[in-house]
Amino acid sequence: MSNVAFDNRNLNEKIYYYLRDKIVSTELKPGTRIDYNEIANELGVSKTPVRDALQLLQQxxxxxxKSRSGTFVSVPKVKDIEEIYExxxxxxxxxxxxxxxxxxxxTIEQLYQNALDVDKDINAGNFHxxxxxxxxxxxxxxxxxQNSRLIKIMESIEAQMHWIGVIIAHSQERPRKANEEHKEIxxxxxxxxxxxxxxxMEKHIEGIKQMTLKDFK
Incomplete structure (x- = not known):
């Protein structure tokens, strides 16, 4: 990992988002052991804000x-996936x-045009x-x-949803199928x-759930 420096403002939050992005993008893959000292040295910080950030990621x-083993990037479990998608x-x-x-x-038209543009990238093997x-x-x-409680609940599971989506998108067919469903919606x-x-939408999400479960069962 390259050396990254942070200032001291909102340090816990900065480290939290930094590590969350690495996990969600699978740069830190499921099952990877987290080394407090390595992260602290990489970011030029003490272990305390790293520990605080990791507590947020655990939440x-x-x-x-794992007791006596250490801290690891989670591996999605069947029950987690079922609950999140339901x-x-x-x-x-x-x-x-x-x-x-x-x-x-x-806005809907712009989203539809974006989905059309994405088809070209998927065909080229670019899923970003x-x-x-x-x-x-x-x-x-x-x-x-415009429902604040609905928005808050979705934000709380957004990182996990995106993370699981990245993990299962290892072929062109899944993103292509999902994008076709987006266009239908x-x-x-x-x-x-x-x-x-x-x-x-319900069918779309159920399909993602079933594909994800197939990978993790």
Whole structure:
């Protein structure tokens, strides 16, 4: 790892986001042992803010502490995946219903055009834009729900959802299929067919759940 320096403002939070990004992007792969001293030396900080940041990551379910063994990047478990995606299905179905009274048609059109552009990158084996597009679509619907509690709950599981998504996207077929489903959902929204959009979203998330479970069972 390259040496990275942080100032002392909001140090715990800076380290938290720095490590979270490494975990979510799988630069730190599931099962990787976390070395406090190595992180502290790399960032030029003491072990105390590193420990505090790791406690936050543990609350997120992204790391786990094993007695007598150490601290490790979590390995997703079947129960975790089932719970996350069941909650996500219910919340995103509701988000569509609430968002449609606030969501400008121009925004939906932009999301649809973005999904079309992403197809080219997927065909070239570049998934980065797909992950960005995926997060943007789902986050836009959540934000436009204008329901603060719904938004807060989704934020609490967002890192885990993105992390699992990166782990399973090891072929072109999964991102390609997901992007096709995104376009179907957006087309339903453009047609103001809220029920169809909700059903397609629920099917989309259930499909991701089943693909993920297949990998981890």
């Amino acid at each position: 997120d379910g992204l790391i786990e502490v 909650v996500r299905k219910a919340l995103e179905r509701l988000a569509i219903q609430l968002a449609m009274t606030n969501l400008p048609k121009q 834009s797909f992950f960005q597009s995926d997060r943007n679509l789902h986050k836009t619907l959540i934000i436009y729900s 957006l087309q339903a929204l453009l047609n103001s067919d809220i029920l169809l959009a909700q059903n397609l």
